Structures are given as C-alpha cells and as structure tokens.
Amino acid sequence: MNLRNVSLSFFIATLLFVTSVVTIGAVVFSYENKQFRSYVEGLSKVKQQVILLGLLTESQLDQHQNSSAESIESQTSLSFRDAIYSLDSSKKLNYVEAVARKVFHEAEQYLSNVYKDTASVLYFRSYTGNKLIVERPVEGLENNKSAFDLEVCKENISCAKEAWKGQLTDRVLFSKPFKSSSTGEYALSVMSPVYHHGELVGEFSTQMHLTALYQEGKAVKSIINNGNKQLIIYFPGYPWTHFSYTQSYMADNNNLVVYQYPFSKLLVDYSYLYVIFFIVAFAYFSKAHESNQNKMQLANALTDVTKDELTGLYNRRLFKDNTFKNRLAEASYSVMAIDGNRIKKINDCFGHHVGDDAIAIIAESMKKVFRNSDYLVRTGGDEFLAILPSCSESQASVLAKKLQGVVKDNRLKALDIEISVCTGLATSEEHEVLEDVIIRADEELYEMKKRRD
Template sequence: MSVKDHKWNVAFKSLALAFISYSIAFILYSISEVSDKKSKFAYATEYLDKQKQRLAYTSLFVNTVFYIDGDKLNKIYHESGKYGLNAYIYPISGKKSEFEGKEETIISSIIYAFGNMNSFIGKENSLIYYRSYENEGKLISFSRLEGFQVNEHMFSQERCQMYNLCSPYATKESLSDRLLVSSIYSDIITGSKTITLSSPVIDQGEVIGDISADIYFDASILAQEASISSRDQGGMNYIYVDYPQYPMGELSFRSSYVIDNKSTLVFELPISKLIFDTVPIFFLSLVVSLFATIHYMQYKIQKKRFSEVYEESNRDEMTGLYNRKVFSTPEFLSDALNQTLAILAIDGNKLKKINDTYGHHCGDAAIKHIAEAMKGVFRDSDYIVRAGGDEFLVILPGCPAPRVVELKEKLKKEVERKKVRPYNMEVSVSVGIAFKKPEEDMEYALIAADENLYLDKADPSEEAESLGRAC
C-alpha cells in the first residue's frame, strides 16, 4: 500500500469510527433532551391546568355570592380576614384608590375562595389579580407592585382586542368555557413575555370584572433558550414555544396542549437544534477516532512486521520451508497435542555425489528441486521442514495411513518426473514413514521415521513391511 493510500485508509476509517461514535452520542443525547423537554412541557401544562381550574372555580364562586343572604356574606367577610391575603388597589391615574360598587364583595369572595392558596398566588412566574371594569376601571392585586401605575391604555378596547385580554370585548364563543386566553404580549409591569388567563365575573348579565392570572413565560423552565410567539391560524390562537433560529423547523419533536376551545400551546424541538448542540461531540469523536485509528494501524503494521520476522525465523533461507524451530511454535504444539501425526522423513539420494562431482551449486539446485516438489504434493496446513542438508521432514496432522502411503509415492514420482534445472539432472528421494499418537513422544517418532527411511533406501519392500507393523 502506498503512503497516499495509507493516509486515505486512515482518514476513511477515522471518519467512519467518528460517525458511528457520534451517532450513538447523538441518539443518547436526543433521547435525554427530548425526555427532559417533554417533562418540562408536562410541568408547564400542569401548572396552566391548575391555574385554569382555580380561576374557573373562583369565578363561579364569586358569581354565586351576588345571590346569597347578608348573614352568609358577612361570614365570608369575616373568614376572608383569616387567610392573611392583602388586596392592593391600583386605579387609573387621577382616580380614587378605594373599593367602589361591588368590588369589596368580590375581593372578599376571591380571598375566601383562594383560602390557603398563598403559594399559588405568590408564584414568581405569575401574578394573580382582579381587573375591575366598574367606575372607569382599576386593577386590584394580591401582591404589592412597586412603582406600578395603571393608565387608561391598559383598559382600552384596542389593547384588549389586540391581545384578547378583556372579557367585555370577547366573543361568546371565547367565553363558552368561562376562560379567556390571551395571545403572547409584553407585560407592562415586568416586560416579560406573558399570557393571561381570565375568568369573568358577571352581574345581571354584564361583565363587571375578570379574575386573571398573568403567566410569565420568560421565567418558565419550558421557555429557556426558546422563542415564544402567538399565531392566529383558522380562528385559533396557537402559542408557540420553539426555536425559529434553527433551520428545517418542520422536522421537530412536537408536544401540544389545548388550553381552551380557542387556544393551544405548542412546543417544538427541531432536530437541527439537537445536531447543532452535538457538533462539538462530532469533532471530539473525529479527533479521538483519528488518534485511535493511527495507533491501531501502527499496531497492526508492527504486529505484521513482528509476525513476518517471527515467520522468517522459522523458515529455511534457501528453500522457504520450515526449519526445526517450527516444532516449538504454539500452532505445532497444539496440533501435536490434540491429534495423531504422520511423519515422513525424506532424504535426497546420492546428493553427496552430485556435490562432489558438480559442485555445491548443483547440490543446492537439487535441494530446491526436491523442496518445490514437496510444496506441490503436500497441503498448506502440513509442516514441510528442511532438517538440514538434503534431509527433510513432513508432518501431516490427522492424515490416515493409506493416504500417507499415497503421498509418499506421489512425492517420489514428482521428484523423478522433472529434471533439475538448468543442469538437466535426475534426482530421486527415499521416504520413511512413522506415526505419532497424541500421548507419544515426538523424538521417538522421528527416530522411527529415520529408521524406515534407511529401510526405504536399502529395500522399499522392507520399509513397507515395517510400516504395516507400525500401523
């Protein structure tokens, strides 16, 4: 592999590993984030639901007070003083800062209805108050509003209709469930993004006030980092808590909650936000993957080189066959331990005469000729060993005796069939066979194979008879 190919290989593997790691991290992060947002959405909608129920209950109670006798009304006045709730009157600038008309009765009834709900009234992300439309209007809060002043614009028809705030300007359909939900607007008191839930107080068929709860979505755990907006779609008021700054907003995890018959709260978490949030994880994964891949590739190269060096140390330099060191390798020891081995001791005939007559270069060519013939006859899984000089050993794991004899004869024919190049010499070999069972010693089997080798040199029939006795 060229250096360029190696670099591309490292880059591809690093990128693939980084992508897999990032995908796992993205899925886990997305599951966690979606679960967290859904939990916060459930908390926010539960809070809205409780506000709705309390406002509706209080409104119904206040509306019944107009029809009860004086004794019961006095009891309400008396009981309401026990709850420690105060009413703070904020009239339109220049108007009287005192109860007028039925305002005192209404406020006492509200406090009586709230009872011990101080925690509900004092929530940091909401404000509970009564909006009176009697005598030009005023706002009566159950929490002190420092420096706050009511102006006529707060009660104007234009503002009320713009944000769907005031029951006198609402349609009958909007008030069919005794709840009016505003669109999102900036609160005059706090400047926060706010929705107002209002439930009307009605006397003789006329709306004289609203019991209202301002809910500050900027302070809501649902709205952290999100944008809040209202959209009128088909006559319905949709309040969106979403992330418009992220692309492909249509691919989002969505949750919705119906506030009333005209308003729905929608929360959208776009997949693109999750991707942007986890981009640093991808780059971190890429760096770690590149580092790991480089070290792994280096380890593989070093392991391959070590394996090649180790393999070469077990090989005969001239023929490429194993040398005797192979008998100490884990692979050979495992084969020798677990199964019967057939052992062939092989010797070149009259190679000493060739060396003496024609020189060692001719003898070396004859040895290589025998080695090539052996490679063609035996399996890759067999151990073909040059024991030294013109002496060879072949170890055949799990080979049956009849097949061993066939291979012996095939080897002899293969060696004799071809002449040694380039000297055009004829060479032959003698072969001795022995068998080693798993529990037997290797050295004794090698000695037996050598003895049968010399029998084959002297008289092949004697070696065959000896082999028959051995088998």
C-alpha cells in the same frame, strides 16, 4: 487512518447514541409531561379564580344595587395593600368599582394563595370608570395610558371588551402572549367578565409573567388554526418542529394550549455524546488493530525463526514447537527423508547460486506434491524431510514416486540440468519418538542411494 476502524466506530457510535437518546428521551419526556401538567394545573387554578371573582362581584352588584359607592367603601375591610390606577387623576371609585374592590378583599381569606404569587398580578379592570384595581402596587402603571388603551387590548386580546361574540360564553378569555407595558416582561392574561344589568362593566384578570418559562429556553406563540386559537409552548431555534412530543389542553371554548418538545432538541442537545462515543470506539478499535498487528508481527517473527530463508520450508527449530509436537501425538504419521542427487557436483561445476536454484526446485516440487497440513522441512544442504500426519506408508510411497517425477520434470532450464531426488520412508509406531522415525527413514534413504550408486 484505517477505513475499517472508522466505519466500525461510526456504526458503534451511532448504535450507542440512538440507544442513549431513546433512554434519555424517555426520562426527558416524563419530566416534560410533569412540567406541562404543572402549567395546566396553574392555568386551571387561575381560570377558576377569575371566574369565581367575576361571579361573586356580579352577585354583590345585584345584592347592593340600592347602596352607594361610599356606603360600599365604608363596609370594605382592607385585608391587604392594593393599588388603584386611573386614566384620569381621580381615584374616587364608582359603585361597580367599590363592589369589585370589596369582593377583592373579602375573597382574600379564601384565595390567599392567589395574592402571594409574585409571578402573576391579579387585578380588576373597570369599564365604567377607566380604573385598574391591582392586588399590589406595580411600578410602571402610574400614568401609563397604554394600560387603558383598547387598541392594545384588541391587538393582544387582553381585554374582555375586545372579545368577539361567543368567546365569553364560558366566562373566560385567554390573551395572546404579549410584552407587558408596565414590567417589560412577556406575559399572558386570563380574564373573566363582570356583567351588571346585562352590560359588561369590568373584568377580573390575572396577568401571568412568562419569564421563568423563557429562562428555561422555551417560548410562547399564538396561531389561528381552523378558526381556533392555539397557544403553543415550544423550544425556539430547533429544526423539524413538526416532529415533536406533543401535549395539549383545552383552556377554554376557543383556546387550545399545545406543548411541543421537538425530537431534534434531543439530537442537538446530546450530540456531544455521539462525538464521545465515536472517539472512544475509534480509540478502542485502533488499539485492538494495533494489538492484532503486534500479534501478527510476533507470529510472523516466530514463523520466520522456524522457516528456511532460501526455500520457505520449515527448519529444524520446528521440532521444538509445541503445536507441532501435539499434532504428531494425536495419530500415527509417516516421515519421508529426501536427498537431492549430485547437488554437490552442481555446486562445484556451476557455482553455489546454481546449486541454490536446484535446492529451490526440490522445495517447490515438495510444495506441489504434499498437503498444506504436512510439515516440509529443510534439515540442511540438499537434505529434506516431509512429515505427513495421518498418512500410511503405502500412501507415502505413492507420494514419493510422484515427488520424484515432479522434480525430474522441473529441470534447471538455463543450463538444461536434470534434478533428481532419493527418498526413504518410515511410519511411526506406538510410543515411538520422532527422532527414531527419522533415523529409520534416513536408513532407507541411505539404502536407496547405495542401490542407485
């Protein structure tokens, strides 16, 4: 596994993941903000409804205070099927309960949407007769004493009677989240007290079931912070919850509803994207690396075709290379024909392996003298060419003498044989082809060898 590809893949995957999470987060937080506004709107409506029912009941209690419970019941037109649950076996209503039931039914024409919400239950709790008047029959409430247990009310703050001083000044009370004894579902109660002659006689309450919220993976908890109660809607099971997108709503004078969406939820829920990005990036870089390797191998193969195996210099195939041809077409150049002296005699006397060593010495000397941009060619046996782009004949002449000196200094040490070369120079003329320049260089080389001999 290529470490560079892995590192690049991690970097690209991280970059794409962060970008994706930021983009997704913007969409998610916009949606969650709408969700929270929906929760707030629902709580506000419920709060207004129970307060309104409480005030209407107080007004009716004062208005009909000279009437009996029987008289009030006879005036009550039942507009829906309600249910009455009592701590004892008697379901006979007292005056307060009769008035509350009358208000319950009369308000239906104004608050009909309240009675149609299956996710909540609206009821009147009587403290004068230990009864519950519920908007509809609820399975599990019959003979359920825990529904009237003030200790349960106190624990969950689900009864106005157990509220401490100051909690009811704004006529509304929010309970802790609790498990309903009748349905077994998690719920939250919103209550408004009913007073008569300065005494708490009952309360209207809406028990809101939180099942849908829990099904969305959320939960509700209650904490006390600086003396105030906070109802926190949150996503359980995620780390670093103190780093959260947060919204809040002041539900009453003592309750702050806080909505938390932890940033870690985005990282955890969409972590699979990181894996996908990494796999795709790694596959891409691996394929690119493989492609580059293939190109390099092809380039090396092509280079090997144009290189002489013994010396590492170019061979005659170089002359067919388009890059080489284009380079020579750009400007004038000089050609130096080089020929090793008495190499055949060395072969005959000492063997071809010694002759090869002599040829290698000439090639190494050429590499030392000429530029990296020059083309050094072994044309065969002990014959060489140095093709020197943008090099004048005078400069080439200096290089020829330098080459002869370097070759001479590099003797065959094992046998103490001196190696030498002859050179011939020619500089290209306008519109002259390479073959003609080489011929002229060879002719000068031939003349030099004649003078040496």
